[in-house]
Amino acid sequence: MERCKETRLVVCLLLFLTLREDLGFAFRQNKDTEFTFLLPPGATECFFQTATKSGSMEVEYQVIAGSGLDVGFTLISPQGYRLVSDFRKSDGIHTVDPTEEGDYRICFDNSFSHISEKMVYVEVIVDGPEEDDEDDEDWAALAEPEDLLEYKLEDIRDTMDAVHKNLERSRQLQTTLRAFEARDRYLLEDNLWRVSFWSSVSLLVMVSVALAQIYTLRRLFSDKHRVCTYHR
Numbered sequence: 001m002e003r004c005k006e007t008r009l010v011v012c013l014l015l016f017l018t019l020r021e022d023l024g025f026a027f028r029q030n031k032d033t034e035f036t037f038l039l040p041p042g043a044t045e046c047f048f049q050t051a052t053k054s055g056s057m058e059v060e061y062q063v064i065a066g067s068g069l070d071v072g073f074t075l076i077s078p079q080g081y082r083l084v085s086d087f088r089k090s091d092g093i094h095t096v097d098p099t100e101e102g103d104y105r106i107c108f109d110n111s112f113s114h115i116s117e118k119m120v121y122v123e124v125i126v127d128g129p130e131e132d133d134e135d136d137e138d139w140a141a142l143a144e145p146e147d148l149l150e151y152k153l154e155d156i157r158d159t160m161d162a163v164h165k166n167l168e169r170s171r172q173l174q175t176t177l178r179a180f181e182a183r184d185r186y187l188l189e190d191n192l193w194r195v196s197f198w199s200s201v202s203l204l205v206m207v208s209v210a211l212a213q214i215y216t217l218r219r220l221f222s223d224k225h226r227v228c229t230y231h232r
Contacts, residue, residue: 034175036064036120036122039108039117040117041116042111042114044110045107045108046105046108048104052128052129053098055128057124060093062121064119066117067115069090069118071109071118072088072089072110073107073109075104077102099126123176
């Protein structure tokens with residue numbers, strides 16, 4: 001009977017921890033932002049991301065379509081200081097740690113291109129300050145009947161944190177790979193159009209040259225002028 005109660009307690013505790021981790025994961029996911037937008041030729045677009053004090057922020061961008069696959073990038077702090085400045089790059093990853101409280105400005109510049117628009121993929125990951133003290137208190141409160149459990153709560157917590165970090169990292173890698181795939185597909189389609197166009201031009205030139213040669217030869221052998229010969 002006592003063994004059955006311990007088993008039920010372990011199951012309830014694991015269910016509670018799983019639900020707590022899932023809710024925490026969902027709230028942390030809301031802080032991450034990813035989107036794709038079109039940057040018109042000769043234009044500059046800016047976006048704002050709110051951050052808390054003593055946190056961290058990671059900004060990743062990739063140009064997945066457009067002539068040259070390059071764009072200008074600028075990251076400006078809430079105080080107005082320019083933290084990062086890239087000129088005509090196809091991709092980049094920049095981290096701000098620790099962050100200031102306020103709105104960071106993320107700008108993309110295509111003013112150097114007056115003809116081609118650019119498709120840009122952006123991902124912003126914002127992590128708040130660590131709250132280990134509150135978590136430790138919660139876990140300490142849960143760990144009161146630890147003499148009835150065969151499992152260590154700290155080991156469970158470390159394992160779940162490691163699983164969450166690995167899942168988050170996997171999601172980021174999959175998103176990055178999708179962006180690379182979109183850019184490679186654009187390059188392939190663009191190269192296919194160029195090859196098809198110049199192949200058609202070459203074929204047209206070859207046919208034109210062949211027709212011109214045939215016409216020239218026919219003119220040489222179809223001379224209708226008579227040649228008079230005199231016999232003595």
